[in-house]
Each structure stands twice: as structure tokens, then as C-alpha cells.
Amino acid sequence: MTEEEIPNVVVAVRLRPFTTQEVVEGHHCCCRVVGDQTVVIHKEPGASRHLKTQQGSSNEYGYDMVFSDKATQDEVYSRTVKNIIPTILDGYNATIFAYGATGAGKTHTMMGSERDGSSMDELIDPEYEDGSPRALPVDGIIPQSLSDIFRLIHERQVDEKVLQETEGLASNWTVTVSYLEVYNETIRDLLNPQAKNLQLREHSTKGAVHVSNLKHVVVKNAVEVLQLLRQGNRNRQTKSTAANQVSSRSHAVLQVTIKHTASSLLLKNSPNKEITNGKLSLIDLAGSERASNTQNSGARLTEGANINKSLLALANCINALSTANQNVIRRRSDSMVGIKEPRPFPTRAKFRDSKLTHLLKSSLEGDCRLVMIANINPSHKSFEESHNTLKYANRAKNIKIRPKMHVVTAEMSTVQRADQLEAENLTLRRELAKRKSVDQSMITGLSLGDAKRAKLSSASKTDSNVHVLHRTIEKLESEKKVLLDKVRDMERELSRLRVLRNQAPRTAPTPTKPSPGRPSPAREQSREPAPTNNSADPRRRLSSHPVVFRSATTPQPTSTPKRRVHSGRESLIPRLSVGAPRTS
């Protein structure tokens, strides 16, 4: 599926199977799935059938997709969210949330078996021997999304490694995670429960909302992020109610930000730096509840009231957003022709009515893809709640969103590029030195073409790194040859000048103009490599990059130097920076 084909808003409905308790109590089904886009809900007739309100009825609602109680976690994830994950890496934002009454299956859909953070499964080593990340045995939209993010980043890194070598591309991926809950209209940091004074702040011009003092953790792989998720889930407020054994008493919001920085370093490419920022918000809402069904009192009742209040605010915002884009058909009394007009007074979404809606402001009205999964308990005892959820989800289909890519492209100045080259150069040298000590035998093996060693090295997970380093070494070697040639030329020139000076009459020197074609001894002196501070001159700093820069412009050596001036490769590297600017 291409990026354009991925819908901006997806509204899906999922019916859950009956729990054992419901089966024992003899509940029967009030909802059924027809095809893969329709749900029919049936209201049973009441005792006094002659009253209109007590008569049975059936209603049919359509959605983008519908999942029956037989649908697996994998199926739900693959059809609703999987396609969106690559767009986050490209710099788009997306919000995925589960909605529904208490006990309808939201946490099951979003968290899977990670729901209470006490999963006994060992999180295994994140990598195979070849360095690619393992597919983690996880279920639920949140863990599956997190696992997929790192799998995709790894795939892109493999492609970028090739570009690094051929195009001089330098790239970097950073994944940052925050996890909070809105409990009783208070924001709590699930990764740092001691944190106080978490406040919502809105950017005055951009309108973006963020939470002050919230902990953001940089994560390196899927295992790290799943461990954080478990840690956060252990800190989350859950209690037992009559409607659900483990009922979430808060709205949980996990945000994953993926930042990708790419810069082209080669002179032939325009020296641009491109930063893409994609954000995925994964939300497990608390369920709406009726005090009579849950039989709550005291603290549970207060929680329930707060949950309902924020969900009502969310419903109002969705209402306002869905009607804002709708046209009304006006028909003049004397005409059969209807005229499409925008609604005269579209309701304004009041995001500030609750912490939840304020937090979701940019997700709902902004430039971000939206996936809503409405969860339904099909029991006849939950008819009212299920019917409300179906109506509400049906309205959400009218929300119009235009996702936007978040990319900043900055033209790099020569000095910035030089700085980046220096950093790249340093990293490469460090890696080279490390590899040299670890894989000395492997590098030697490759240069000797020893088949046995090559076989060994190909089996190793560092094989691709060694390959890149080997190419780097080859480039360094050829640059070294060029420089040695230059040094020899200069030495020859210097000794010729010394001879000339010795032959000159030993009279007091009179100031003479140097001939235009030949440098004066004083000028020659100044061409000697002086111990200067290379970092002061950007051109010199550029030249110190051993990999990407000079191979295209450096003339090939005409002869191989017989005398090796430097025995070790390490001592050569700093000298490479001296002569280079003259080659360009």
C-alpha cells in the first residue's frame, strides 16, 4: 500500500467474545457482524410491548472495518495499524486509540498480554546473530507497533549503510518514548511516578500541546521499549469493579517520537541536512461506565465520574469536528433543487474541557492520521453502552484530517558540513581502531584472500562492518600514496633549492623580486606543513575526511613510493588533512 492509499481516518469496530462468567450467567448476544463493514445491533422488546419505547428494534451501522469475536490480535493489528507504522518513520504523525464501555476489550486490544506489566515471558535478546532485530512474540497493538518500529528502522539502516559508502550520506535515528496517564483529571508520569506538577502547555502560535516535566526516554531497541511499557503498566491505576475484574481507571497515553537526521556530505551533492520527526500516540482510554452496572461507590464512583466527564468532552469534540466539515442541503420552498451550503454555525471543538481532549488536540484537529477502534461487549446486558459506542464511532467517520509530513530541510554551511565530516571521521577512526584490535585476523584474512578466513568472516555478524571498513582502508591507502608522492616532490624541490642557495655568492642578500614561476625560498618555507590548528580552517577540516571527499578529485598517483615514510596507518591519518585543500 502506498502512502497516498493509506486512509487518513480509520474507524473500526471490534466485538469481544463472552467471558466465562457471562456464559455462566446466561447472557445472550445483542450485536452481530454482517460482512466486514457492518454491525447490526438488536434491541429486545421490553415487558410492555405496546409502548413504543419498549418495542424491539434493529439498527445497522457501517464502518471502515469490523471485527467479529473470532478475530485474532494479529488480524486487528495488521488491518488497522501495521500500514501506518512506516509513515511515522517518514515524518507523519498518527494517533491510535481504543474506545468503548468498561469491560468491552480496549486494554486487551491495545496492550495484549502486556496489560498489567507482569508478563512472565522473558524478553529475549533483541538481535539475531546477523544484527537484525528479532520479531518479538507480542500481541496487542501497542507492543506490536513498538516491535515493528525497530524492525523497520533496522531495514532502513541497512539501506543507508550502502548510501553512506556510495553517496556520503550520514544518517541517524533516535527513538524517544514518554508514557503518561490521566487519572481523575490529573496527569501522572508512568515512567516517573514521583514527578510532580505535570502541566499541559500549548504553543502560542503553533498550537501544539505538550506536557511539562514529563520524562522522555531514548530507547535503542524493542526490548528496551517493552520493558518501559511494562514498567509503566505496573504504575497504572487499575481496580476491580463489578463490570471488569481489572478495570483501567485512567486514560493511558504512550507517545513514541522517531527522529531521523540525514545529511549529504559529498561535495557533488547539495550539502543539505534533513530532519524528519514522526510521532505515534497510542492511547488506551478508560471505559465509560454506569454507576448502576458497576455498583461503584466512594473513590471508584469519583473515578467513574471523571472518566465519563472526559469521555463526554471527547465525544463533544468529535461531534464538533465531524459536523464542521459537513454541508447541509437547503431546499427553497418553491424549488425542487437542493443547494449545498456549509453549516451556518459549526460548533467549535472545546478541547480545553478536559485534560484528555486538550492532550489530544493536535491529534484530532491537526495533521495526523487517526485510527479509532471501538470495542463492543455484545452482551444484551450492555445494549445501551454498545449502542452509544456504535453511534459515536459512526459519527467519528466524518472527521476530516489532512496528514502532513514533518520535515525540516536546512542547507548546511561549509563550517557545519566540515564539523559533521570531522565527527563522521572520528567515528570511523574509532570504529576502525576497535575493529583492528578485535578483528585483526579477519582484516588480514580478507586482504590475503584467504578463502577459509573469508568464509569465517562471512558467517560473522560483523561481516558488513568489516566490508565497509575494508573499503575505507583501501581509500586511505590510495590517499596515502598520493600524499607520499607530494611529499617526495616537495623534498626534491627543497633539496634543489638548497643546492641553488649554496651555489649563490655569499654576499649580503639584496631584496630581489621572486620570479613569477618559481617560489622564493621564503615562500617555499611557508609551504612546509606547519603545525597549524586545522580546525580553524574549514577547508582543511573538510579534507581530513578519509572516506568520502577526495576520491573524486584527487589525481591518481603516477608511481608507487619506494620508501615508506610512515609505518602505522594511525600515524598517517592526521597527516592526510594537510595537503588536501590544494587538490580541489
Ligand SMILES: Nc1ncnc2c1ncn2[C@@H]1O[C@H](COP(=O)(O)OP(=O)(O)OP(=O)(O)O)[C@@H](O)[C@H]1O
Ligand atoms: N478479543 C478478546 N478475546 C478474548 N478476551 C477478551 C477480548 N477482549 C476482551 N477480552 C477479555 O474481556 C475482559 C475485559 O477486557 P478489557 O479489560 O480489555 O476491557 P476494557 O475495555 O479495557 O475495560 P476497562 O475500561 O474497565 O479497563 C478481560 O478479561 C479480557 O481479557
